[in-house]
Amino acid sequence: MNVSDIRMQVMWNRLISVVEEQALTLIRTAFSTSVREAGDLSAGVFGPDGQMLAQAVTGTPGHVNTMAEAVLNFLAEIPREEMFEGDTYVTNDPWLGTGHLHDITMVSPSFLDGRLVGFFACTAHVVDVGGRGFGADAKSVYEEGIQIPIMKFAERGVVNTSLLRLLKANVREPDQVIGDFYSLSACNEVGHRRLVTMMREIGLSDLDALAEFIFSRTRAATLERIRALPQGAWSNVMDTDGYDEPIRLAAKVEIRGETINVDFTGSSAPSRWGINVPLIYTKAYASYALKCVIAPDVPNNSASLALFTISSPENICNAQRPAPVSLRHVIGHMIPDVVLGALSQALPGQIQAEGAGSLWNVHLSVKPVSKQAGRRAEVLMFNSGGTGARPALDGLSATAFPSGVMTMPIEATEQTGPIVIWRKELRPDSGGAGRYRGGLGQVIEIGAMPGHELDFSAMFDRVNHPAQGREGGEAGAPGEVVLDDGTKMRPKGWQHVPAGRHLILKAPGGGGFGPASERDPEALAADLRGGYVSAGGKS
Template sequence: MSQDHSKVAYQVMWNRLISVVEEQAQALVRTAFSTSVREAGDLSAGVYDTHGNMLAQAVTGTPGHVNAMADAVAHFIRRIGRQNMFEGDVYITNDPWEGTGHLHDITMVTPSFHNGTLVGFFACTAHIVDIGGRGFGADAQSVYEEGLYIPIMKFADRGEVDETLVRIIRGNVREPDQLIGDIYALATCNEIGHRRLIDMMEEFELDHLDGIAAFILENSRRATIEAIAALPQTSASGEMTMDGFDVPITLKVKVSVENDRIVTDFTGTSGLDKKGINCPLVYTKAYACYALKVAIAPEIPNNAASLAPFEITAPENSIVNALHPAPVALRHIVGHFVPDAVYDAFDKIVPGLVPAEGAGCLCNFQVSLRPRSDAPAPADARRSEVLTFNSGGSGARPEHDGMNATAFPSGVMTMPIEATEHAGPVIIWRKELRPDSGGAGKTRGGLGQYMEVGAQEGHEFDIQAMFDRSQHPARGRRGGSSGAPTTIAQDDGSAMRVKGKQFVPHGRKVVMAFPGGAGYGNPAERPKDLVKRDLARGYISEETARTDYGLSPEDIAAVQSAVARGEQI
């Protein structure tokens, strides 16, 4: 049958593909066992042509997965070989260097056949709570300590699941039912994508995807190159410092706009860390590409062609190009700061476009709960692994305030208290916005949050802290003030580290204050009605309103009176 279609028809197909992969992602959300997927949305989904080029990605998901997964399918094709791919196959890996950056991300790929012919691939990735080893944290000194490694291989061969692989996985992890459930959910979501693709192909009488693939890739490439060509053709350098594990880490970057491409070079960045916060290049590329693309071409859908003009380089065994066997479990801590470093340079090329620095990395922690060891525990005390996803404030934007307790750049959602407490014998005693944590500016930085966590009666726990911004808070841009730093301690005042596994005895709680985003522009230029609104909402204190924004005692008193009367400001 004819495969020629009009541009309008191809545009309709393109939109359909985007809806197909969104349904694929939502199927994963609905069927996954882990709260990291169901509640936080730490996942990705996409459809690819027969060469492994990503054609469309789901809106649901995180850039670190999707953009990294853009390269992963090509690795599957190379490792397995098209001649060894059959209907009913499902492939799997958690290889940090051929997947999405650490062992805790499982990527699954399913070949899609139509009338006996390979027409494309569906791929998805999800963050799983446990993969064995030391557990999810920064304490390992090599990837071998971080958990079970699954090379690129077949999970299902022509519809038959490899039960030996399933038994190996179950025997090496702390939450086997949860992990195997997540793996089947990943396979299911790819199957949903495949079925919807075949429905589309039959509707449009397609034998293959060559025509629509060429249309998507060529139009995306051209639109992205046009956006790059409109920029000043120049270079600029930027850098930022983050806490690191034991010693600070410096990210240095040079961004060069060169006709039809943007080259981002991380030469000068710190070398490998001894602990598991190193970042493979695939993850660095994902967030460097994302940062630039959302700045200059946010309306162009993500696919292989719209990402190709962004070239990322970094010296081998720098902390942003960690080679095997470097420990990489918490690679997101460094990876999530890549956009801030890139924006420090890009703001010098195109002023007034990118935001101030924000919290950067997610404010995650994992608690390993168990019956108390200092005294007899209740009969119903149990072991459990509970991972929570939390966020500080995002940086202020040139025309808008930063978002409160919202993850940028990852886009991962904060988990509800109810879902967290349902996952194990953990209690979230406090979770609220942190006043005065957003940096002052013409536009204000987003607020961080307070959290207080403990265990149910009869339990003790280890907490894996995965924080940063303790010694190096978010920096303001163009006159804006810095955001508030991270703090963590036990409720009796005992100091704690922002990274690493730490014991919390029975009856104790951990009190955390997550960082705020930085401000943008001169605080004196902030409209007074917005200052009054922030004061009324409790985002800022009277002292901040007075000292940082110059609000008069009379205006402060008027706001207090209006709040007391229940009036909106």
């Protein structure tokens, strides 16, 4: 490595620190607990041509990888001559942004001495966008909430107050939502300021040379990994719960020369319920699955993503407007397991087992039982099942894969509304048995405060189709949704919990890897001591 390369590496590290501070600004200032506690966000810096240079470490693949494409959509909509210093652009268009209306994406141009040198972009999930609320019950996107086309949130530093008035009139939690809009805008502004400081300090007039350094090395490293893979095509299918009928996901992974394509032909037709996935979101998680296996240590940017192509005819993985897409993550988070199942045939013994996949989110709408004193609130809580066992390690318990969002502390969640979380504990015997045990799910028990009742939006999967093991490993335990009196609830859709009753969620476990008969006796003994399995259970 010569002196020039060392200098470029230092600038690259500095650029990463810029986007990290950008993301931390969003976390520190966000109003929604899903952002500040769970990290359901993304932040990144882009070149003047809209190519993603760097992303913050904090962020979900569904936000980061869709944002990489979304910025190009912003540039196609807003002409260069209409871009000014102090601008911020916004959308929640599911097909141009991140797949559903609850995600707000903001893009801000970055100018240095009057010259456009790049863009900053960020995305966050807001608590409410109006409509039917966060759930699968809508029959079209028009029922799911307010739609914001690509437009200006601010021009030359002046916020579009007409847009804010429209938002306030259409959402249930206007203070939280408007607060998050300002938080997103501030996040990009901090990134811009730090970038300008860096460029002045180093003496850069543009990012062209740094971009070439980043992209050339990223592309070369990813190509080296692809060339080492076996050539051919492998297919896999996986059934999920769906809404009122099972959904089949089918993927064909084809490795030819220096390219990898994943095609979702054979997947179920679009659903009439809000579990459909726009292609931009399917691309994000299919690419993530490939990258986890092929080049997990190579930076994620436009150069690495360009080597993966994702295709699908119109189906549930490529739903067209105006399909309902509010819960696109429920199916979208299953996509990596489908892709990994195909890759396991090309790379036997090297791919982890299936896991819980989609988050066990629950949206609670809490209200007083009478007109007497009480508090209404919209509460969003993120929970996770177990991940699949790995080729040489047990699965992770109560851990979000593939989304990577963090568990929300109960103390923070209880502050957002009149609810009590009575239990939040690991679920024994839920991890699939194997040489390596699947990760455990968890049990969450939730009730409204006295004098209140709640409706909840169920967004759960793996209730009827548990995570399957790999290489002889056993399936994880399926999920369950019940009330404390034993009443069975549906895994999807808005439902009512009467005052005095508790909602109990039993998140699914991950599948095991390898035959259970090959489990290390010491590992089994440790499982028993830790309560991960009961005396009659297996691990």
